[in-house]
Amino acid sequence: MSQHRPVGTPGRAGAVPALPDLPEATVARLPEYLRALHNLAETGNDTVSSEELAAAAGVNSAKLRKDLSQLGSYGTRGVGYDVALLIDQIEFVLGLTQSRAVALVGVGNLGHALAGYAGFAGRGFRIAALFDADPARLGEVINGLVVRHIDELPQVAAEESIAIGVIATPATAAQSVADQLVAAGVTSILNFAPCVLAVPDGVDVRKVDLAIELQILSFHEHRKAALTGLPAAAGPAAGLGSPNGTTPNGTTHGGAATAGLTALPGGLAATGTTEATPAGTLRSTNAEAVGS
Amino acid sequence: MSQHRPVGTPGRAGAVPALPDLPEATVARLPEYLRALHNLAETGNDTVSSEELAAAAGVNSAKLRKDLSQLGSYGTRGVGYDVALLIDQIEFVLGLTQSRAVALVGVGNLGHALAGYAGFAGRGFRIAALFDADPARLGEVINGLVVRHIDELPQVAAEESIAIGVIATPATAAQSVADQLVAAGVTSILNFAPCVLAVPDGVDVRKVDLAIELQILSFHEHRKAALTGLPAAAGPAAGLGSPNGTTPNGTTHGGAATAGLTALPGGLAATGTTEATPAGTLRSTNAEAVGS
DNA sequence: TAGTGTGAAGCGTTTCACAGCC
DNA sequence: GGCTGTGAAACGCTTCACACTA
Numbered sequence: 001m002s003q004h005r006p007v008g009t010p011g012r013a014g015a016v017p018a019l020p021d022l023p024e025a026t027v028a029r030l031p032e033y034l035r036a037l038h039n040l041a042e043t044g045n046d047t048v049s050s051e052e053l054a055a056a057a058g059v060n061s062a063k064l065r066k067d068l069s070q071l072g073s074y075g076t077r078g079v080g081y082d083v084a085l086l087i088d089q090i091e092f093v094l095g096l097t098q099s100r101a102v103a104l105v106g107v108g109n110l111g112h113a114l115a116g117y118a119g120f121a122g123r124g125f126r127i128a129a130l131f132d133a134d135p136a137r138l139g140e141v142i143n144g145l146v147v148r149h150i151d152e153l154p155q156v157a158a159e160e161s162i163a164i165g166v167i168a169t170p171a172t173a174a175q176s177v178a179d180q181l182v183a184a185g186v187t188s189i190l191n192f193a194p195c196v197l198a199v200p201d202g203v204d205v206r207k208v209d210l211a212i213e214l215q216i217l218s219f220h221e222h223r224k225a226a227l228t229g230l231p232a233a234a235g236p237a238a239g240l241g242s243p244n245g246t247t248p249n250g251t252t253h254g255g256a257a258t259a260g261l262t263a264l265p266g267g268l269a270a271t272g273t274t275e276a277t278p279a280g281t282l283r284s285t286n287a288e289a290v291g292s
Numbered sequence: 293m294s295q296h297r298p299v300g301t302p303g304r305a306g307a308v309p310a311l312p313d314l315p316e317a318t319v320a321r322l323p324e325y326l327r328a329l330h331n332l333a334e335t336g337n338d339t340v341s342s343e344e345l346a347a348a349a350g351v352n353s354a355k356l357r358k359d360l361s362q363l364g365s366y367g368t369r370g371v372g373y374d375v376a377l378l379i380d381q382i383e384f385v386l387g388l389t390q391s392r393a394v395a396l397v398g399v400g401n402l403g404h405a406l407a408g409y410a411g412f413a414g415r416g417f418r419i420a421a422l423f424d425a426d427p428a429r430l431g432e433v434i435n436g437l438v439v440r441h442i443d444e445l446p447q448v449a450a451e452e453s454i455a456i457g458v459i460a461t462p463a464t465a466a467q468s469v470a471d472q473l474v475a476a477g478v479t480s481i482l483n484f485a486p487c488v489l490a491v492p493d494g495v496d497v498r499k500v501d502l503a504i505e506l507q508i509l510s511f512h513e514h515r516k517a518a519l520t521g522l523p524a525a526a527g528p529a530a531g532l533g534s535p536n537g538t539t540p541n542g543t544t545h546g547g548a549a550t551a552g553l554t555a556l557p558g559g560l561a562a563t564g565t566t567e568a569t570p571a572g573t574l575r576s577t578n579a580e581a582v583g584s
Numbered sequence: 585t586a587g588t589g590t591g592a593a594g595c596g597t598t599t600c601a602c603a604g605c606c
Numbered sequence: 607g608g609c610t611g612t613g614a615a616a617c618g619c620t621t622c623a624c625a626c627t628a
Binding site: 341342343353357358360361365367368369371372373 | 585586587588589590
């Protein structure tokens with residue numbers, strides 16, 4: 001494996017060269033590397049060492065090198081990585097050489113924010129259509145897009161070649177929306193509703209749940225309080241030790257944070273693609289929601 | 293370890309009994325179990341088997357049992373778990389017996405949505421204060437709270453005993469905000485800005501980045517397309533196989549999804565608490581933002 | 585009989601340390 | 607000399623399978 005196949009030549013997607021079987025953990029970090037690389041490129045850097053890039057992405061250099069080597073990366077010993085080249089490589093692997101059309105369902109509180117989010121276009125995504133079931137919201141124009149009824153999803157999805165859907169509805173509606181997305185040909189779903197979705201094989205689901213993120217932080221607060229013997233939050237940064245120490249668990253206190261999971265009882269926060277359950281089963285009904 | 297210490301008696305937090313050293317992966321799943329349990333309680337269930345609860349939470353029963361046994365759980369062989377008791381246990385471990393005050397910084401697009409999010413109160417959190425640096429936004433009332441200038445953070449944090457901060461500002465402002473939060477005594481941060489934060493030891497950071505979530509989904513789309521030989525998205529659900537099959541990687545296609553990481557180049561999506569970098573270093577400057 | 589609790593095996597990920605190359 | 611690429615060790619998490627118990 002001294003020269004792992006380059007993963008395919010960036011530039012034209014279409015020849016679709018064999019994609020390597022990247023570890024999920026690596027895939028999850030590539031976007032972070034990509035962001036760091038774009039920053040470096042903007043500040044005029046042509047090359048980076050694994051040490052520098054790792055610092056910018058919040059990981060250690062060994063991990064970064066191993067991740068990049070999985071791509072059959074183009075580093076130069078004694079020098080580092082070519083920033084522009086690496087950007088192309090990663091964008092190719094992530095399938096970002098084409099702009100992907102995304103359907104957003106649920107234009108409530110959160111849905112509005114997502115629809116207005118500027119960070120998509122620059123990252124390879126285009127919100128192609130907005131949907132909702134609430135008649136009161138239909139016709140509303142958000143960021144230049146009209147809110148359509150969810151029944152129009154099949155046609156629009158076909159017209160716009162939509163393969164990715166975002167669910168920002170209340171939990172009660174999420175499963176039904178997921179079913180409709182799948183029926184319309186969507187094969188990847190980002191779910192902001194606080195519930196578990198059952199989808200057929202071949203469909204990827206990622207969950208983002210804010211409340212769960214906060215609850216995980218709460219656990220650590222609780223632990224810290226238990227350790228110091230203080231019941232509540234202490235005053236301004238009292239005994240903060242030396243910068244960055246890594247806890248056995250991988251949970252790092254201090255330093256740049258990155259890693260873990262999430263899910264929120266009525267909110268946001270993200271988990272990866274995983275686990276299987278008897279599809280069609282469970283249809284949890286959580287009152288509070290994110291969207292409308 | 294036939295009878296792992298019960299983790300402490302739920303009810304009064306203050307005696308602060310020794311919290312067990314839970315694996316991060318377990319901690320990240322507890323909130324999901326909790327949500328599932330609340331759903332079950334609402335539908336009148338008094339007890340659940342590991343099989344049922346696992347299905348409702350989107351994990352397999354072995355994992356669930358192992359997780360709950362870490363808490364020194366109160367299951368009954370041949371019967372299952374007492375729903376109410378388990379809820380108490382998990383809420384205690386997560387430190388949710390008290391309502392935690394949260395400071396939200398950045399009331400732009402996303403910040404607004406978060407401030408108006410109803411799912412907090414019911415989950416043990418209370419947004420106690422809103423901050424922004426933009427003079428145009430000061431004084432604005434969102435959901436009953438006035439937007440204050442970030443300079444007021446120290447006083448307010450002390451008055452309200454705020455230990456958790458949420459950053460929903462542009463990436464350019466995030467590090468500075470984090471520094472101010474830490475200086476005000478905040479020891480847990482949920483970061484929605486697409487950048488790596490450097491914080492002192494003892495402070496936990498979790499990152500939520502929507503664009504990264506989408507990019508991870510994009511990778512899977514890319515892979516699926518490469519496998520089927522189709523360049524773009526196929527039409528409506530064509531050859532979807534049997535429900536739920538688990539891929540070697542842990543990445544599951546189909547079935548309920550949960551797990552992984554996230555981070556978004558200008559957006560949302562969550563990662564866990566982790567990794568360390570030379571604190572104080574890097575201060576990436578990413579143009580596009582989330583908040584104002 | 586039904587279902588929890590848990591050693592032990594299996595896997596994936598992280599970290600180490602260094603060979604190899606520029 | 608400096609830095610990448612990578613075997614191999616270490617670690618943590620997941621899954622299995624079954625002893626144990628209500």
